Amino acid sequence: MSVLEIDHLAVDLPVEGVLRRVLHDVTLPIAPGEAVGLVGESGAGKSMVSRAVIRLLPEGAAVHGDIRYAGDSVLAMGRPALRHFRTHDVAMIFQDPRAHINPVRTVGDFLVEALVERGERRESATTTVTALLASVGVSDPERRFRQFPHELSGGLLQRVMIAAALAVSPTLLLADEPTTALDVTTQSDVMVILDARRRERGLAMLFVTHDLELAAAVCDRIAVLYAGLLIEDVPTGDLRRDLRHPYTAGLLASRPDPVSPRRRLAAIPGRPLSAFEIGPGCPFAPRCPFAVARCLSERPELRDLDTGRVACHRAEELRGQLLSIATPGAASA
Amino acid sequence: MPEDSILEVRGLRKVYRVRASRADPGPAGSALLGHPLARRQRARALVAVDDVSFSVAPGQSLAVVGESGSGKTTVARMVVGLERPTGGTIWVSGQERSWRHVTSRERRRRAREVQIIFQDPYSSLDPRMSVRGCLDESLRLHFDWGRERRDARVAELLDQVGLDRRQAESLPRALSGGQRQRVAIARALASEPRVLICDEAVASLDVSIQAQVLNLLSDIRDATGVSYLFISHDLAVVRQVSDNVVIMRRGRVVEAGPTASVLSDPSNGYTKQLLAAIPRPGWKPTRSASPDES
Amino acid sequence: MARVEAPLVAPTEAPSRRRLDWVLVSTSSVIALLVIMAVFAPLLAPDDPNYANILATNQGPSAAHLLGTDSFGRDLLSRLIYGARLSLLGPALIIVIATLVGTALAILSAWYGGWFDRVASRVADILFAFPGLIFAMLAVAMFGPGLLAPVVALSISYTPYLMRVVRAEALRQRNLPYVAACYVEGLRVRTICTRHILRNVMPLLLVQAALSFGYALVDLAAISYLGLGVQPPTPEWGVMVSTGQSAILAGHPQESLLAGLMIVVTVVAFNLLGDRLATRQKGVVRA
Incomplete structure (x- = not known):
């Protein structure tokens, strides 16, 4: 059975008060532990797919078709179920980590927060997260813990985001152009880590990118969107x-x-x-x-x-x- | 003074004075952040470009390659006259560039030697000026031509960059990213320069459009004999457009030579890393040897 | 390398031909009517605004006086129509002066930066510290009442406001690559500033001018109301609010009310117009 089933997904977004189609028809199953690269050029709607999966579409968006996680319709989830889905089952890595991390809180606070929210004790959460930071190739995790996002380079911050994504032990990773804003050598470093941790934990992944070669390097299947x-x-x-x-x-x-x-x-x-x-x-x-x-x-x-x-x-x-x-x-x- | 090159740069250097900032808090810096005393920290010298030399022969194409912070864009901006070098010399057509009293007349003269195409096609065209307005402005500035001659030249330029003549009256917002970049190329060609600087000119384009523009640039070189200074982070693109390459890292040149030999047999460790990081058929990501950046 | 994410709305699409924008149409027609009223006052007004008839004071609406008369027996409708002239001329002068000076300083500051920018910004900061009204009262104390002193004073106090808003946008434009391209082309600085930067800050300028017009009108009316601006018997709305006050107690509020209403209608029209222009721009701004 698939961990995620995107079933005839179509999305309309409101543009100046009029609904406009951004996705026509996307049917894409992802098996447990499988990495699928969703590749497309601008306007293809690739980011809309990943956003639709965690219901992060702009207000007023109309979604047709269905998205099922482990058999349950994501679109039909109520608030508590959606919350559980977002905090336990799926994690998203965005293109611009800076826009998705609170700039006035330390990296440590940011990482521990999600675990504490799930009822974990602060001390054990700190230990977990420190180990995670080391596993994504962040040297001197204790020091990084006390630093603020602006003190970290883009590549390092993206690794922190990967650590944050892994911290909740999801079964599905959504990565939306996670390395597009990075330099090529940094991209390579980040992809090595993302790929290794994903395989090690047997996570399924939807990897959204414009770079077909990059997707081919880390994914089991390639889905092309046009x-x-x-x-x-x-x-x-x-x-x-x-x-x-x-x-x-x-x-x-x-x-x-x-x-x-x-x-x-x-x-x-x-x-x-x-x-x-x-x-x-x-x-x-x-x-x-x-x-x-x-x-x-x-x-x-x-x-x-x-x-x-x-x-x-x-x-x-x-x-x-x-x-x-x-x-x-x-x-x- | 170099005779056989159209553009020659020797010992180019650029130092910025920056206030010690968050990125570099200094020994006790982090404790002082936001404190009035923090502003007392002395201005720090940031060496963006350090002793860069290269030359471009007429009709040749030189690529300057590097990642962010390598100083490659600063080099381009100095060559085109948007930044003033702290040291070093730039010769164009055998003439040394001076930075004293650059009048608009002198800038006009230089514009006929060196032109630039920027990365972002969405902000490199005046949003309120039509394609024709944009090209015509440049033609009026550089040539003493009548209306008819200019119109004919605009049509010719549009043909050359593969735009429909009917698009001459469009505003940039009616054009796609690739089309806008073609307009930017046409504008740069309008003054018939001898050197065209492409500052990451295809980096923000879709892959299929990128290929079109790369082919276009190569056609233009065949047709006009213009030289390119191609600024890029992407070695695959560089392989496609350049004869010679200069690899920069942290403001310095780490390797230089003919593109084919540098890319097939890189001698510098950083060049190897850069090459290994380009996704391509059969590629797997590898850890670069570089230590953890802060 | 940062990629430019293409806007959601494809750039090839022509700017959408929207449905008629009713707010825009109605506010501009109200403003047009007011201007026509001011310009053609002699043709439109049924009576001489200054002809006093002590036998017909404080009358209600009638066939002879459509809106009644004031405490001197002058035709209120005619006074309101004539009043539009000075009531609109004052703010118009203020906005024209403040916009011209403010924009020129803003663009020069943005282009040259350095000491010019620092000095201009500091002077603006100092002027900000003076409330416009107090500044105007000071000017009246020095040069005597009338239209000129408050207009000059308010022009000075509105200039830094417009300058600050325009400077921020001009600075943004100045740092865009298209301006660098103009510079590389060899365009003269004057041409770059007027043909390119000014044209691109123009939409913002119009919004700010429209919004400021409303504020300036209120400020001027307040000065007139205090008796420091235009002097009675000259018809002007602020003056009329003031002179009509005594009649309110006697049970004849029409003069103050009608003049006040004209002020409110004008200010609301300009504010709505400015606001509308601002929202429309947001939709048009490049991605």
Whole structure:
């Protein structure tokens, strides 16, 4: 059974008093201990998915479909149940740790608070948290404990946030672009820690990012979101070996490689669309080199294909051809 | 004085005077925070750029790579004249740049030598000026052309950066991030500069748009023979656009050389770390050797 | 590297053609009516505002005097219409002067910074310490009553207020990359400040001017009420509130009430307008 089941999720957000669609249809199960990378460009609605899971959407948002945690509908939860869900079962790591930590309280207070709230004694909570800080690679945890958020660098603060997320012993981690604001070497450090702690504890994770390669490095499955629609869901191992969707192939080909010789990038024409802008057909059709008339008029269903799922009318026939687009990827896979 | 380079920088240095701050509380500093005495702490010298030298040949592309705090953006701002160097010399087209009495006339002359494209396409265009207004302003400033000639040039520039001519009357807010960045590139090209500085010019773009803009920059170089000074943190992007590379860390150059050889066989430990940190096919995150930052 | 999160609303979308904004329409029409009233007072007023008829004092509304007469038997409607002239002219002068001077100082401070900014800001701080009314009374004591002294005094005391608000925004604009791009292009500083920075602080400026207009009108009316501003028998709303007072006790409150009502309507119209402009801007501001 899945720990989290996102079932035909659609979200409308109020924009100037009018509801506007930001997610059309997302169906995504996450198994216990499984890491799923949710990848998309701006406007795809990827952050909306993670926010919808813990019901952190702006006021006035309309949510359709269902989200089930261990079989219980998150959307139907009352206040006490939602509170229990948020404090015991799920933890979220945000892109900007500074915006999600109280700047006038010490790091120690922030970390211990959540545990004390759950009825743990302060002393034991302090011990737990100190050990956690050490485990996320924070040196001299006792000193950090007394420091304020502004005294810590972004990378260090993000590790503190990971420690805070782990402190409540959740079964599901939601990571929303956790390393986007960090330098690349710091990103690497933070990802090592996040990945190791997650595996060690067997946590499920929804990893939201714009970086397909980063997601591929730490996730078991990759789900690709485009204009509010899930268009592909594939095991990471098959991502490059067996390309099934032209958009995913295009994304892989767009990214230059630091070591292989320079080549002209196979850029996807046009720009990523937002959910409310798309027509009746496949959202990617206007940019797709393989689009046929049917693609513009009929929206492809997300259907099973071998090890994964794909929403493309021509997925079967394109399977072989797409490899040629993302050449360097194919070579190294 | 260098003859064969279009841009040459030697011993460039920038020191900021900053009040000792929270980030550096000093020995007993943290106890004094917020206390009136804390303000008495002496201004501290922050060396942002320290002894940086490089040169760019005509039509060549040099990348300056580093993470935040490396001083790479400060280098760009000094070359383009937005910051005054504390020390060192900058030559453009063999002429030394002076920082005394830079009149607007002198700035106009320099604008025809060096132009810059900024990172954030959302704030690098005047929100109240149309695409045409923006390009026309630059053309009027640098050329003594009539209306028709300028309009023709605006159309040409739009074609060159891959924008629809019908978008000339749009305000920036009607354009996407990628389109805005194309406008910024067109504006930078309007004065026909010899050096184009790209300060993280593709860092905030979506991956698919990033590829388009990188291809565009390479097309522009082929068409105009402009030189690039490419400021970036992303070695993958740098591989794509540069012939030579300078790796900076904490204001200093740690490695320099042809991009292909530096990236395929880095000699400096930091360059290796930086390279190892770029997500790419088959990549796994690794711990960098760097000690815990504070 | 910090990424720019694209705004939720796609930037390609044209600025939405909203439905008619009723608050905006109604407040601007009220203001337009007031201005028309002031400009065309001689055409609109049924009577000479200063013609006193001692046989018809404190009359209620009638066919001859639509709003009745005051304690001198003058036609109230005509006095209210003529009163709009000075009542609006005063605040208008104050706001024009304070906005021009305040904006110029604000943009120069933001651009040059350094000692210029420090001196301008400190002077503004000192002026802030003087309540505008007291400042105006001081000016009247020195230069005698009338419109000029309070207008000059209030212009001076409103300038730092406008300057402070505009300076913050000008400083923000000055540090945006598009201004750096203008500088690199070789644009003259004057051109950058007027064509780019000023144009971008303009919406904020309009909001502040509209809001300040209301305050200035109240301040001027208070000065007139105290007998320090425009002198009777000149028709002006603040003066009318004051002169009508004696008749209130006699059971004829119409003069004070009507003049007071005009003040309230005008102030509310300007405040609502300013407020509305401010909220509309928030929607338009770039992501």
